[in-house]
Amino acid sequence: MGESEKISVGIIGASGYGGVQLVRLLQEHPLVEIVYLGGKGSAGLAYSELYPHLGHAVDLTIEPIDVEAITSRCQVVFLGLPNGLACDLAPPLIEKGCKVLDLSADYRFKNLETYSNWYNKDRSDLETAKTAVYGLPELYRDEIKSASLIGCPGCYPTASLMALSPLLKQGLILPETTIIDAKSGTSGGGRQAKTHLLLAEAEGSFGAYGVAKHRHTPEIEQISSDLTGHEVRVQFTPHLLPMVRGILATVYATLRDPGLVREDLLTIYSAFYRSSPFVKILSNGVYPQTKWACWTNLCYLGIETDPRTDRVIVLSAIDNLIKGQAGQAVQCLNIMMGWEETLGLPQLAFYP
Ligand SMILES: NC(=O)C1=CN([C@@H]2O[C@H](COP(=O)(O)OP(=O)(O)OC[C@H]3O[C@@H](n4cnc5c(N)ncnc54)[C@H](OP(=O)(O)O)[C@@H]3O)[C@@H](O)[C@H]2O)C=CC1
Numbered sequence: 001m002g003e004s005e006k007i008s009v010g011i012i013g014a015s016g017y018g019g020v021q022l023v024r025l026l027q028e029h030p031l032v033e034i035v036y037l038g039g040k041g042s043a044g045l046a047y048s049e050l051y052p053h054l055g056h057a058v059d060l061t062i063e064p065i066d067v068e069a070i071t072s073r074c075q076v077v078f079l080g081l082p083n084g085l086a087c088d089l090a091p092p093l094i095e096k097g098c099k100v101l102d103l104s105a106d107y108r109f110k111n112l113e114t115y116s117n118w119y120n121k122d123r124s125d126l127e128t129a130k131t132a133v134y135g136l137p138e139l140y141r142d143e144i145k146s147a148s149l150i151g152c153p154g155c156y157p158t159a160s161l162m163a164l165s166p167l168l169k170q171g172l173i174l175p176e177t178t179i180i181d182a183k184s185g186t187s188g189g190g191r192q193a194k195t196h197l198l199l200a201e202a203e204g205s206f207g208a209y210g211v212a213k214h215r216h217t218p219e220i221e222q223i224s225s226d227l228t229g230h231e232v233r234v235q236f237t238p239h240l241l242p243m244v245r246g247i248l249a250t251v252y253a254t255l256r257d258p259g260l261v262r263e264d265l266l267t268i269y270s271a272f273y274r275s276s277p278f279v280k281i282l283s284n285g286v287y288p289q290t291k292w293a294c295w296t297n298l299c300y301l302g303i304e305t306d307p308r309t310d311r312v313i314v315l316s317a318i319d320n321l322i323k324g325q326a327g328q329a330v331q332c333l334n335i336m337m338g339w340e341e342t343l344g345l346p347q348l349a350f351y352p
């Protein structure tokens with residue numbers, strides 16, 4: 001497709017946080033035109049009723065989810081729906097020639113039994129699922145290029161895997177010693193009302209949840225195993241922070257070679273991510289803050305070694321809604337379409 005021709009895009013789940021990031025990003029994307037916004041509870045509402053601040057730029061109404069209408073109007077469809085819905089919707093969309101980028105967990109798993117065990121949903125779309133590619137461009141760029149169906153990673157797996165991948169791929173750590181301690185802002189829970197995300201509950205407080213059982217654990221383990229070539233188990237603990245956006249993942253692991261120092265690892269990380277424009281490796285002794293990544297598609301990585309414990313510590317900061325969700329999906333779209341990977345994606349934060 002020539003660069004002068006805009007592609008037609010639909011966003012299903014447009015009323016949600018993922019949906020509104022996509023609308024915001026794609027509205028400014030030079031090669032995309034949003035032609036369909038879909039939803040359920042919000043169907044029939046003008047987008048400006050849901051998000052008045054976008055009323056001057058987006059003159060569309062949310063439509064009910066109608067496969068015929070979507071496939072007749074859209075070349076590409078983004079699905080920003082709760083887990084367990086995309087696997088019913090994607091097969092007919094793919095069959096009718098649409099490219100699909102799913103923000104949920106439905107197409108992240110190679111082994112659907114693992115998915116069903118953790119997400120409590122049986123699957124009948126095995127053939128479609130086989131064609132899905134895990135949408136982490138820094139690891140699977142080549143596969144994404146030729147894919148029609150992308151399972152975009154979760155926000156915690158994105159932050160965690162960006163920190164872990166060079167260590168696993170290069171065999172630098174004992175994989176079973178990996179501990180991921182991650183903290184997220186409340187927008188990670190989506191826009192639907194949930195008691196624990198109320199200001200009165202979350203503000204001024206900080207705690208872990210899903211300890212030893214969060215559903216992102218098997219997702220991180222799947223990709224870690226792919227990188228090492230054998231089954232890997234990790235310890236993953238998420239926490240909810242009283243802030244809106246951002247994830248900081250702190251990853252600890254025992255080094256195989258305790259003689260490795262921070263400078264060695266900085267060199268290894270810089271080489272590993274040399275073709276990845278959104279990864280910013282911080283120089284000696286600088287550790288990332290979520291505010292630096294907010295509103296951008298960047299992932300900041302800070303690296304340290306501790307000669308007392310023979311461990312490496314990697315800190316990874318992203319915006320959960322951009323690199324952890326919608327921005328990553330747009331990055332995948334750019335790759336699928338053969339466009340510049342950075343097209344339409346913010347690379348500089350506003351500060352503070
Ligand atoms: N928030 C985050 O940081 C991240 C989220 N994700 C994943 O992305 C997906 C979207 O998340 P997020 O945007 O936060 O979610 P939200 O809760 O903010 O939005 C969910 C959307 O799904 C629609 N929806 C809900 N139920 C149905 C249904 N039965 N049929 C059709 N549409 C439905 C809603 O539309 P309507 O209002 O019209 O009913 C709404 O637009 C989820 O799978 C989530 O796990 C992935 C990475 C990060």
Ligand SMILES: CC(=O)N[C@@H](CCC(=O)OP(=O)(O)O)C(=O)O
Nearest residue numbers: 104105154155184185186188189
């Ligand atoms: C703070 C918060 O609640 N975060 C969400 C993660 C959102 C996400 O990425 O979840 P999916 O894998 O379902 O897409 C959670 O822990 O459930």
